[in-house]
Amino acid sequence: MINKYNNSNKDVKYLYKNFLNIGQVGLLDKFDFSEDKIVQAKKCTLYTESGREILDLTSGFGTQNLGYNNDKIISERIAFANNNELPFSRLFFNEDVAKLAKKISSMLPGSLQYSFFSNSGAEANEGALKLAFKYHNGQRKLLIHNKDSFHGKLIATSQITNSPEVYFDFQSSLETDCIDLSNTDLLEEKVLKNKDNIYAIIIEPFSASLARPIDFKTLLKIQEICNREDIVLIFDEVYSGFFRTSNLFYFMNESDLLPDIVTYSKSFGGGISSVSGYTTKEKVFTKAYGSQKDALLHSSTYSNYVEESRVALKALSIFSNTNFQEEINQKRKYFIKKIHEITNLKYVESLTGDGFHWGIGFEKIKLLNLDKLLKLLPLEITKDPRFAEKLYVSSIINELYRKYNILSYAGFNSEIKLFISPPIIISEQEIDHAVESIIKTVEKKPLVLMTSFVQNYLLRFLNKN
Numbered sequence: 001m002i003n004k005y006n007n008s009n010k011d012v013k014y015l016y017k018n019f020l021n022i023g024q025v026g027l028l029d030k031f032d033f034s035e036d037k038i039v040q041a042k043k044c045t046l047y048t049e050s051g052r053e054i055l056d057l058t059s060g061f062g063t064q065n066l067g068y069n070n071d072k073i074i075s076e077r078i079a080f081a082n083n084n085e086l087p088f089s090r091l092f093f094n095e096d097v098a099k100l101a102k103k104i105s106s107m108l109p110g111s112l113q114y115s116f117f118s119n120s121g122a123e124a125n126e127g128a129l130k131l132a133f134k135y136h137n138g139q140r141k142l143l144i145h146n147k148d149s150f151h152g153k154l155i156a157t158s159q160i161t162n163s164p165e166v167y168f169d170f171q172s173s174l175e176t177d178c179i180d181l182s183n184t185d186l187l188e189e190k191v192l193k194n195k196d197n198i199y200a201i202i203i204e205p206f207s208a209s210l211a212r213p214i215d216f217k218t219l220l221k222i223q224e225i226c227n228r229e230d231i232v233l234i235f236d237e238v239y240s241g242f243f244r245t246s247n248l249f250y251f252m253n254e255s256d257l258l259p260d261i262v263t264y265s266k267s268f269g270g271g272i273s274s275v276s277g278y279t280t281k282e283k284v285f286t287k288a289y290g291s292q293k294d295a296l297l298h299s300s301t302y303s304n305y306v307e308e309s310r311v312a313l314k315a316l317s318i319f320s321n322t323n324f325q326e327e328i329n330q331k332r333k334y335f336i337k338k339i340h341e342i343t344n345l346k347y348v349e350s351l352t353g354d355g356f357h358w359g360i361g362f363e364k365i366k367l368l369n370l371d372k373l374l375k376l377l378p379l380e381i382t383k384d385p386r387f388a389e390k391l392y393v394s395s396i397i398n399e400l401y402r403k404y405n406i407l408s409y410a411g412f413n414s415e416i417k418l419f420i421s422p423p424i425i426i427s428e429q430e431i432d433h434a435v436e437s438i439i440k441t442v443e444k445k446p447l448v449l450m451t452s453f454v455q456n457y458l459l460r461f462l463n464k465n
Protein backbone atom coordinates (compact mmCIF):
# COMPACT_ATOMS: atom_id res chain seq x y z
CA MET A 1 0.00 0.00 0.00
CA ILE A 2 1.37 3.41 -0.96
CA ASN A 3 1.57 5.93 1.84
CA LYS A 4 0.96 9.29 0.28
CA TYR A 5 1.30 11.17 3.53
CA ASN A 6 4.39 12.16 5.44
CA ASN A 7 2.88 12.71 8.85
CA SER A 8 2.18 9.82 11.21
CA ASN A 9 -1.29 9.42 12.66
CA LYS A 10 0.08 10.74 15.95
CA ASP A 11 1.23 13.95 14.23
CA VAL A 12 -2.16 14.41 12.60
CA LYS A 13 -3.90 13.99 15.95
CA TYR A 14 -1.57 16.61 17.39
CA LEU A 15 -2.61 19.01 14.62
CA TYR A 16 -6.30 18.25 15.26
CA LYS A 17 -5.81 18.84 18.99
CA ASN A 18 -4.08 22.14 18.47
CA PHE A 19 -5.64 23.57 15.34
CA LEU A 20 -9.00 21.93 14.70
CA ASN A 21 -10.98 20.39 17.53
CA ILE A 22 -9.54 19.11 20.78
CA GLY A 23 -12.79 17.52 22.01
CA GLN A 24 -13.24 15.58 18.78
CA VAL A 25 -9.87 13.92 19.35
CA GLY A 26 -10.97 12.96 22.86
CA LEU A 27 -14.17 11.41 21.52
CA LEU A 28 -12.58 9.43 18.70
CA ASP A 29 -9.60 8.36 20.79
CA LYS A 30 -11.81 5.87 22.65
CA PHE A 31 -12.03 3.75 19.52
CA ASP A 32 -9.37 1.55 17.98
CA PHE A 33 -9.90 3.10 14.56
CA SER A 34 -8.51 6.38 15.87
CA GLU A 35 -5.09 4.67 15.74
CA ASP A 36 -5.40 3.91 12.04
CA LYS A 37 -4.57 6.01 9.06
CA ILE A 38 -6.61 5.42 5.93
CA VAL A 39 -4.36 5.57 2.89
CA GLN A 40 -6.83 4.46 0.22
CA ALA A 41 -10.53 3.94 -0.25
CA LYS A 42 -12.29 2.07 -3.02
CA LYS A 43 -15.89 0.87 -3.34
CA CYS A 44 -16.80 -0.38 0.18
CA THR A 45 -13.24 -0.86 1.43
CA LEU A 46 -10.94 1.40 3.39
CA TYR A 47 -7.25 0.48 3.34
CA THR A 48 -5.19 1.29 6.43
CA GLU A 49 -1.51 2.15 6.48
CA SER A 50 -0.86 -1.05 8.43
CA GLY A 51 -2.40 -3.13 5.63
CA ARG A 52 -5.87 -3.86 7.00
CA GLU A 53 -8.90 -3.84 4.70
CA ILE A 54 -11.93 -2.39 6.43
CA LEU A 55 -15.49 -2.93 5.22
CA ASP A 56 -17.28 0.40 5.53
CA LEU A 57 -20.86 0.23 6.82
CA THR A 58 -21.14 3.98 7.29
CA SER A 59 -21.06 5.16 3.66
CA GLY A 60 -19.14 8.18 4.93
CA PHE A 61 -22.37 9.37 6.62
CA GLY A 62 -24.44 8.95 3.48
CA THR A 63 -22.02 10.53 1.04
CA GLN A 64 -20.71 7.30 -0.51
CA ASN A 65 -23.82 5.58 -1.84
CA LEU A 66 -21.88 4.87 -5.05
CA GLY A 67 -18.87 3.56 -3.14
CA TYR A 68 -15.59 5.32 -2.51
CA ASN A 69 -13.82 6.74 -5.54
CA ASN A 70 -16.28 5.58 -8.15
CA ASP A 71 -14.36 5.33 -11.46
CA LYS A 72 -16.88 7.31 -13.52
CA ILE A 73 -17.06 10.11 -10.98
CA ILE A 74 -13.28 10.34 -10.70
CA SER A 75 -12.86 10.43 -14.51
CA GLU A 76 -15.36 13.27 -14.78
CA ARG A 77 -13.55 15.34 -12.20
CA ILE A 78 -10.12 14.69 -13.77
CA ALA A 79 -11.40 15.55 -17.25
CA PHE A 80 -12.81 18.82 -15.95
CA ALA A 81 -9.53 19.84 -14.32
CA ASN A 82 -7.34 18.63 -17.20
CA ASN A 83 -9.27 20.70 -19.71
CA ASN A 84 -8.86 23.92 -17.74
CA GLU A 85 -12.60 24.45 -17.83
CA LEU A 86 -14.10 27.54 -16.26
CA PRO A 87 -14.76 26.37 -12.69
CA PHE A 88 -16.76 29.37 -11.64
CA SER A 89 -18.17 32.68 -12.75
CA ARG A 90 -21.53 34.22 -12.09
CA LEU A 91 -21.39 36.27 -15.27
CA PHE A 92 -21.64 33.45 -17.82
CA PHE A 93 -24.44 30.97 -18.24
CA ASN A 94 -23.11 27.51 -17.64
CA GLU A 95 -24.37 24.47 -19.49
CA ASP A 96 -23.58 21.94 -16.76
CA VAL A 97 -25.43 23.83 -14.03
CA ALA A 98 -28.41 24.24 -16.35
CA LYS A 99 -28.34 20.58 -17.36
CA LEU A 100 -28.09 19.51 -13.72
CA ALA A 101 -31.24 21.48 -12.86
CA LYS A 102 -33.09 19.92 -15.81
CA LYS A 103 -31.85 16.42 -14.95
CA ILE A 104 -32.87 16.48 -11.29
CA SER A 105 -36.27 17.87 -12.29
CA SER A 106 -36.72 15.03 -14.80
CA MET A 107 -35.97 12.47 -12.08
CA LEU A 108 -38.46 14.01 -9.64
CA PRO A 109 -42.24 13.63 -9.90
CA GLY A 110 -44.87 16.28 -10.66
CA SER A 111 -44.05 19.90 -11.08
CA LEU A 112 -40.83 19.98 -9.04
CA GLN A 113 -38.92 22.11 -11.47
CA TYR A 114 -36.71 24.96 -10.20
CA SER A 115 -33.48 24.17 -8.38
CA PHE A 116 -30.88 25.95 -6.31
CA PHE A 117 -27.52 24.31 -5.64
CA SER A 118 -25.44 24.88 -2.53
CA ASN A 119 -22.73 23.02 -0.66
CA SER A 120 -24.21 21.34 2.42
CA GLY A 121 -27.45 19.84 3.62
CA ALA A 122 -27.99 22.61 6.14
CA GLU A 123 -27.53 25.25 3.43
CA ALA A 124 -30.05 23.48 1.20
CA ASN A 125 -32.54 23.51 4.08
CA GLU A 126 -31.90 27.15 4.95
CA GLY A 127 -32.38 28.01 1.27
CA ALA A 128 -35.69 26.15 1.34
CA LEU A 129 -36.80 28.02 4.48
CA LYS A 130 -36.02 31.39 2.93
CA LEU A 131 -37.86 30.44 -0.23
CA ALA A 132 -40.93 29.39 1.77
CA PHE A 133 -40.83 32.59 3.85
CA LYS A 134 -40.51 34.73 0.74
CA TYR A 135 -43.34 32.79 -0.95
CA HIS A 136 -45.62 34.28 1.71
CA ASN A 137 -43.87 37.62 1.34
CA GLY A 138 -42.93 37.64 5.02
CA GLN A 139 -46.61 37.83 6.03
CA ARG A 140 -46.53 34.48 7.80
CA LYS A 141 -44.03 33.98 10.58
CA LEU A 142 -44.28 30.47 12.01
CA LEU A 143 -42.34 27.38 10.95
CA ILE A 144 -43.33 23.92 12.15
CA HIS A 145 -40.87 21.08 12.50
CA ASN A 146 -41.03 17.57 13.84
CA LYS A 147 -40.08 16.04 17.18
CA ASP A 148 -36.65 14.34 16.98
CA SER A 149 -35.90 16.17 13.72
CA PHE A 150 -32.43 16.67 12.30
CA HIS A 151 -32.01 19.40 9.70
CA GLY A 152 -28.44 20.63 10.22
CA LYS A 153 -26.30 22.75 12.51
CA LEU A 154 -26.25 26.26 11.05
CA ILE A 155 -27.92 29.08 12.99
CA ALA A 156 -31.42 28.48 11.60
CA THR A 157 -31.22 24.73 11.04
CA SER A 158 -29.88 24.04 14.54
CA GLN A 159 -33.04 25.74 15.79
CA ILE A 160 -35.20 23.20 13.96
CA THR A 161 -33.04 20.24 14.92
CA ASN A 162 -34.68 18.53 17.87
CA SER A 163 -32.00 16.06 18.89
CA PRO A 164 -30.05 15.80 22.16
CA GLU A 165 -26.93 15.79 20.00
CA VAL A 166 -27.57 19.44 19.17
CA TYR A 167 -28.61 20.55 22.64
CA PHE A 168 -27.20 24.05 23.04
CA ASP A 169 -29.66 26.91 22.84
CA PHE A 170 -28.06 29.13 20.23
CA GLN A 171 -29.70 32.46 19.54
CA SER A 172 -32.99 32.08 17.76
CA SER A 173 -33.40 33.41 14.26
CA LEU A 174 -36.75 31.89 13.43
CA GLU A 175 -40.18 31.63 15.00
CA THR A 176 -40.54 27.87 15.28
CA ASP A 177 -42.70 25.26 16.87
CA CYS A 178 -41.65 21.66 17.38
CA ILE A 179 -44.53 19.19 17.46
CA ASP A 180 -45.00 15.48 17.07
CA LEU A 181 -46.10 15.50 13.44
CA SER A 182 -47.20 11.87 13.62
CA ASN A 183 -50.16 13.29 15.56
CA THR A 184 -52.03 15.05 12.77
CA ASP A 185 -54.88 16.07 15.13
CA LEU A 186 -52.30 18.09 17.04
CA LEU A 187 -51.19 19.64 13.77
CA GLU A 188 -54.80 20.55 12.94
CA GLU A 189 -55.10 22.27 16.35
CA LYS A 190 -51.85 24.14 15.74
CA VAL A 191 -53.07 25.29 12.32
CA LEU A 192 -56.38 26.48 13.77
CA LYS A 193 -54.63 28.46 16.53
CA ASN A 194 -52.20 30.00 14.04
CA LYS A 195 -54.56 30.67 11.18
CA ASP A 196 -52.68 32.11 8.20
CA ASN A 197 -49.46 32.41 10.18
CA ILE A 198 -47.67 29.12 9.38
CA TYR A 199 -45.50 29.54 6.31
CA ALA A 200 -43.91 26.11 6.17
CA ILE A 201 -43.66 22.63 7.62
CA ILE A 202 -40.31 20.91 7.31
CA ILE A 203 -40.08 17.16 7.83
CA GLU A 204 -37.82 14.20 7.08
CA PRO A 205 -40.08 11.57 5.47
CA PHE A 206 -37.44 9.07 6.57
CA SER A 207 -35.48 10.02 9.66
CA ALA A 208 -31.91 8.79 9.28
CA SER A 209 -31.00 9.69 12.86
CA LEU A 210 -33.76 7.37 14.12
CA ALA A 211 -33.57 5.01 11.11
CA ARG A 212 -37.33 5.25 10.90
CA PRO A 213 -39.79 6.26 8.19
CA ILE A 214 -42.95 8.24 8.76
CA ASP A 215 -45.92 6.28 7.50
CA PHE A 216 -47.40 7.39 4.19
CA LYS A 217 -50.88 7.92 5.64
CA THR A 218 -49.46 10.53 8.04
CA LEU A 219 -47.38 12.18 5.32
CA LEU A 220 -50.41 12.33 3.02
CA LYS A 221 -52.49 13.92 5.79
CA ILE A 222 -49.78 16.53 6.46
CA GLN A 223 -49.66 17.22 2.72
CA GLU A 224 -53.45 17.62 2.60
CA ILE A 225 -53.34 20.15 5.47
CA CYS A 226 -50.51 22.05 3.77
CA ASN A 227 -52.34 22.18 0.43
CA ARG A 228 -55.56 23.29 2.11
CA GLU A 229 -53.86 26.05 4.15
CA ASP A 230 -51.29 27.09 1.51
CA ILE A 231 -48.46 26.07 3.85
CA VAL A 232 -45.21 25.24 2.04
CA LEU A 233 -44.35 21.59 2.62
CA ILE A 234 -40.60 20.87 2.70
CA PHE A 235 -39.30 17.32 2.60
CA ASP A 236 -35.73 17.04 3.86
CA GLU A 237 -34.23 14.07 2.01
CA VAL A 238 -30.64 15.10 2.68
CA TYR A 239 -29.76 11.71 4.15
CA SER A 240 -32.44 9.47 2.70
CA GLY A 241 -31.91 10.44 -0.93
CA PHE A 242 -30.16 8.79 -3.86
CA PHE A 243 -31.30 5.25 -3.02
CA ARG A 244 -30.07 5.25 0.57
CA THR A 245 -33.67 4.17 1.21
CA SER A 246 -35.87 2.23 -1.19
CA ASN A 247 -36.21 4.78 -3.98
CA LEU A 248 -34.38 7.76 -5.44
CA PHE A 249 -36.04 9.71 -2.61
CA TYR A 250 -38.01 8.06 0.16
CA PHE A 251 -41.22 10.04 -0.52
CA MET A 252 -41.29 8.67 -4.08
CA ASN A 253 -42.45 5.31 -2.73
CA GLU A 254 -45.94 6.82 -2.46
CA SER A 255 -47.08 8.20 -5.80
CA ASP A 256 -49.55 10.68 -4.27
CA LEU A 257 -46.88 12.43 -2.23
CA LEU A 258 -45.48 15.64 -3.66
CA PRO A 259 -43.80 18.27 -1.47
CA ASP A 260 -43.51 21.91 -2.48
CA ILE A 261 -39.76 21.71 -1.93
CA VAL A 262 -37.41 18.74 -1.61
CA THR A 263 -33.87 19.16 -0.25
CA TYR A 264 -30.93 16.81 -0.86
CA SER A 265 -27.17 16.51 -0.48
CA LYS A 266 -24.73 13.76 0.59
CA SER A 267 -24.38 11.34 -2.37
CA PHE A 268 -25.65 13.98 -4.82
CA GLY A 269 -21.95 14.78 -5.34
CA GLY A 270 -21.04 11.16 -6.13
CA GLY A 271 -18.97 10.98 -2.95
CA ILE A 272 -16.52 13.62 -4.10
CA SER A 273 -18.26 16.95 -4.62
CA SER A 274 -19.65 18.85 -1.69
CA VAL A 275 -22.88 19.82 -3.38
CA SER A 276 -26.47 20.03 -2.19
CA GLY A 277 -29.66 21.61 -3.37
CA TYR A 278 -33.37 22.06 -3.31
CA THR A 279 -35.92 21.67 -6.05
CA THR A 280 -39.28 23.38 -5.89
CA LYS A 281 -42.51 23.76 -7.77
CA GLU A 282 -42.65 26.42 -10.46
CA LYS A 283 -45.50 28.15 -8.63
CA VAL A 284 -43.48 28.51 -5.42
CA PHE A 285 -40.30 29.66 -7.12
CA THR A 286 -41.83 32.26 -9.40
CA LYS A 287 -43.92 33.77 -6.63
CA ALA A 288 -40.88 34.00 -4.30
CA TYR A 289 -37.99 34.90 -6.56
CA GLY A 290 -39.47 35.24 -10.05
CA SER A 291 -38.75 38.94 -10.63
CA GLN A 292 -35.41 40.60 -11.48
CA LYS A 293 -35.59 42.53 -8.23
CA ASP A 294 -35.77 39.30 -6.21
CA ALA A 295 -33.56 37.13 -8.42
CA LEU A 296 -30.44 37.44 -6.24
CA LEU A 297 -32.09 37.48 -2.82
CA HIS A 298 -30.68 34.06 -2.15
CA SER A 299 -27.21 33.01 -3.30
CA SER A 300 -23.68 32.55 -2.05
CA THR A 301 -20.38 32.73 -3.93
CA TYR A 302 -20.04 29.00 -4.38
CA SER A 303 -23.71 28.21 -4.94
CA ASN A 304 -24.22 26.77 -8.44
CA TYR A 305 -20.47 26.05 -8.45
CA VAL A 306 -19.69 24.64 -11.89
CA GLU A 307 -17.18 21.89 -11.14
CA GLU A 308 -19.31 20.47 -8.33
CA SER A 309 -22.36 20.59 -10.58
CA ARG A 310 -20.55 18.71 -13.38
CA VAL A 311 -19.68 15.92 -10.95
CA ALA A 312 -23.24 15.87 -9.57
CA LEU A 313 -24.55 15.59 -13.14
CA LYS A 314 -22.38 12.49 -13.60
CA ALA A 315 -23.70 11.06 -10.33
CA LEU A 316 -27.28 11.60 -11.53
CA SER A 317 -26.52 9.88 -14.83
CA ILE A 318 -25.44 6.81 -12.81
CA PHE A 319 -28.42 6.96 -10.44
CA SER A 320 -30.88 7.25 -13.34
CA ASN A 321 -29.42 4.36 -15.34
CA THR A 322 -32.04 1.58 -15.49
CA ASN A 323 -29.47 -1.26 -15.37
CA PHE A 324 -27.91 0.31 -12.30
CA GLN A 325 -31.34 0.65 -10.68
CA GLU A 326 -32.19 -2.98 -11.43
CA GLU A 327 -28.92 -4.13 -9.87
CA ILE A 328 -29.56 -1.99 -6.78
CA ASN A 329 -33.10 -3.39 -6.48
CA GLN A 330 -31.75 -6.95 -6.34
CA LYS A 331 -29.05 -5.98 -3.87
CA ARG A 332 -31.52 -4.17 -1.67
CA LYS A 333 -33.78 -7.24 -1.46
CA TYR A 334 -30.82 -9.39 -0.44
CA PHE A 335 -29.59 -6.83 2.09
CA ILE A 336 -33.01 -6.45 3.72
CA LYS A 337 -33.47 -10.23 3.95
CA LYS A 338 -30.05 -10.70 5.53
CA ILE A 339 -30.23 -7.81 7.98
CA HIS A 340 -33.44 -9.25 9.42
CA GLU A 341 -31.42 -12.26 10.62
CA ILE A 342 -30.35 -10.20 13.61
CA THR A 343 -33.88 -9.51 14.90
CA ASN A 344 -34.12 -12.58 17.11
CA LEU A 345 -30.85 -12.02 18.95
CA LYS A 346 -31.07 -11.86 22.73
CA TYR A 347 -30.00 -8.26 23.29
CA VAL A 348 -31.61 -6.76 20.17
CA GLU A 349 -34.76 -4.84 20.97
CA SER A 350 -35.59 -3.37 17.57
CA LEU A 351 -34.55 -3.18 13.96
CA THR A 352 -35.88 -0.25 11.98
CA GLY A 353 -35.04 1.28 8.64
CA ASP A 354 -35.52 1.06 4.94
CA GLY A 355 -33.39 0.24 1.90
CA PHE A 356 -29.74 0.42 2.88
CA HIS A 357 -30.12 2.32 6.16
CA TRP A 358 -30.98 0.31 9.27
CA GLY A 359 -30.78 1.05 12.98
CA ILE A 360 -30.42 -1.58 15.68
CA GLY A 361 -31.82 -0.72 19.10
CA PHE A 362 -30.63 -2.70 22.11
CA GLU A 363 -32.15 -3.64 25.44
CA LYS A 364 -31.46 -1.15 28.19
CA ILE A 365 -28.30 -2.09 30.04
CA LYS A 366 -28.67 -2.22 33.80
CA LEU A 367 -26.08 -0.07 35.51
CA LEU A 368 -25.85 -2.43 38.50
CA ASN A 369 -22.99 -4.48 37.13
CA LEU A 370 -21.14 -1.55 35.75
CA ASP A 371 -20.00 0.12 38.94
CA LYS A 372 -16.44 -1.14 38.74
CA LEU A 373 -16.15 -0.23 35.11
CA LEU A 374 -17.45 3.29 35.67
CA LYS A 375 -14.88 3.98 38.34
CA LEU A 376 -12.14 3.48 35.77
CA LEU A 377 -13.40 6.20 33.50
CA PRO A 378 -13.14 9.99 33.50
CA LEU A 379 -16.05 11.36 35.50
CA GLU A 380 -17.46 13.83 32.98
CA ILE A 381 -18.90 11.29 30.53
CA THR A 382 -20.24 8.95 33.19
CA LYS A 383 -22.62 11.70 34.34
CA ASP A 384 -24.54 11.38 31.07
CA PRO A 385 -27.84 9.63 31.98
CA ARG A 386 -27.58 7.59 28.77
CA PHE A 387 -23.96 6.71 29.44
CA ALA A 388 -24.45 2.93 29.79
CA GLU A 389 -26.39 2.69 26.52
CA LYS A 390 -23.78 4.74 24.71
CA LEU A 391 -20.98 2.68 26.18
CA TYR A 392 -22.62 -0.55 25.06
CA VAL A 393 -23.16 0.60 21.46
CA SER A 394 -19.63 2.03 21.38
CA SER A 395 -18.24 -1.30 22.56
CA ILE A 396 -20.06 -3.09 19.71
CA ILE A 397 -18.60 -0.60 17.20
CA ASN A 398 -15.13 -1.21 18.59
CA GLU A 399 -15.46 -4.98 18.58
CA LEU A 400 -16.68 -4.96 14.96
CA TYR A 401 -13.64 -2.95 14.00
CA ARG A 402 -11.05 -4.84 16.03
CA LYS A 403 -12.20 -8.35 15.29
CA TYR A 404 -14.01 -8.20 11.99
CA ASN A 405 -12.51 -5.19 10.17
CA ILE A 406 -15.90 -3.49 9.99
CA LEU A 407 -16.54 0.21 10.39
CA SER A 408 -19.95 1.13 11.78
CA TYR A 409 -21.37 4.08 13.68
CA ALA A 410 -24.08 5.02 16.13
CA GLY A 411 -26.69 7.74 16.46
CA PHE A 412 -27.49 9.45 19.72
CA ASN A 413 -30.79 11.14 18.89
CA SER A 414 -33.74 10.42 21.25
CA GLU A 415 -32.97 6.74 20.63
CA ILE A 416 -29.50 5.24 20.72
CA LYS A 417 -28.92 3.02 17.75
CA LEU A 418 -26.19 1.19 15.91
CA PHE A 419 -26.44 2.10 12.23
CA ILE A 420 -25.80 -0.25 9.37
CA SER A 421 -25.65 1.92 6.29
CA PRO A 422 -23.30 0.54 3.62
CA PRO A 423 -22.64 1.90 0.14
CA ILE A 424 -25.52 0.67 -2.02
CA ILE A 425 -23.06 -1.05 -4.35
CA ILE A 426 -22.06 -3.49 -1.57
CA SER A 427 -21.61 -7.09 -2.81
CA GLU A 428 -23.59 -10.08 -1.50
CA GLN A 429 -20.38 -11.49 -0.09
CA GLU A 430 -19.75 -8.28 1.84
CA ILE A 431 -23.33 -8.29 3.10
CA ASP A 432 -22.86 -11.85 4.38
CA HIS A 433 -19.63 -10.90 6.14
CA ALA A 434 -21.27 -7.83 7.69
CA VAL A 435 -24.32 -9.66 9.02
CA GLU A 436 -22.37 -12.66 10.32
CA SER A 437 -19.94 -10.36 12.14
CA ILE A 438 -22.75 -8.33 13.70
CA ILE A 439 -24.43 -11.52 14.89
CA LYS A 440 -21.23 -12.90 16.42
CA THR A 441 -20.59 -9.57 18.16
CA VAL A 442 -24.08 -8.92 19.46
CA GLU A 443 -24.38 -12.48 20.78
CA LYS A 444 -21.67 -11.65 23.31
CA LYS A 445 -22.67 -10.54 26.79
CA PRO A 446 -22.84 -6.72 27.02
CA LEU A 447 -20.60 -6.64 30.08
CA VAL A 448 -17.92 -8.64 28.28
CA LEU A 449 -17.99 -6.25 25.31
CA MET A 450 -17.96 -3.16 27.50
CA THR A 451 -15.14 -4.43 29.70
CA SER A 452 -13.03 -5.24 26.67
CA PHE A 453 -13.75 -1.80 25.17
CA VAL A 454 -12.71 0.02 28.33
CA GLN A 455 -9.66 -2.21 28.85
CA ASN A 456 -8.51 -1.62 25.30
CA TYR A 457 -8.85 2.08 25.68
CA LEU A 458 -6.98 2.15 28.97
CA LEU A 459 -4.17 -0.01 27.59
CA ARG A 460 -3.75 2.25 24.58
CA PHE A 461 -3.91 5.29 26.84
CA LEU A 462 -1.27 3.91 29.23
CA ASN A 463 0.99 2.86 26.36
CA LYS A 464 0.94 6.37 25.00
CA ASN A 465 1.72 8.11 28.26
Ligand SMILES: Cc1ncc(COP(=O)(O)O)c(C=O)c1O
Pocket residue numbers: 119120121122123125150151152153204208209236237238239240265266
Ligand atom coordinates in the same frame (compact mmCIF):
# COMPACT_ATOMS: atom_id res chain seq x y z
C1 LIG B 1 -31.82 14.83 7.29
C2 LIG B 1 -30.65 15.74 7.33
N1 LIG B 1 -30.82 17.04 7.03
C3 LIG B 1 -29.79 17.90 7.03
C4 LIG B 1 -28.52 17.49 7.36
C5 LIG B 1 -27.39 18.48 7.37
O1 LIG B 1 -26.51 18.24 6.33
P1 LIG B 1 -25.03 18.87 6.41
O2 LIG B 1 -24.33 18.16 7.51
O3 LIG B 1 -24.46 18.61 5.06
O4 LIG B 1 -25.18 20.32 6.67
C6 LIG B 1 -28.29 16.15 7.68
C7 LIG B 1 -26.95 15.69 8.03
O5 LIG B 1 -26.70 14.55 8.31
C8 LIG B 1 -29.38 15.25 7.67
O6 LIG B 1 -29.23 13.98 7.99
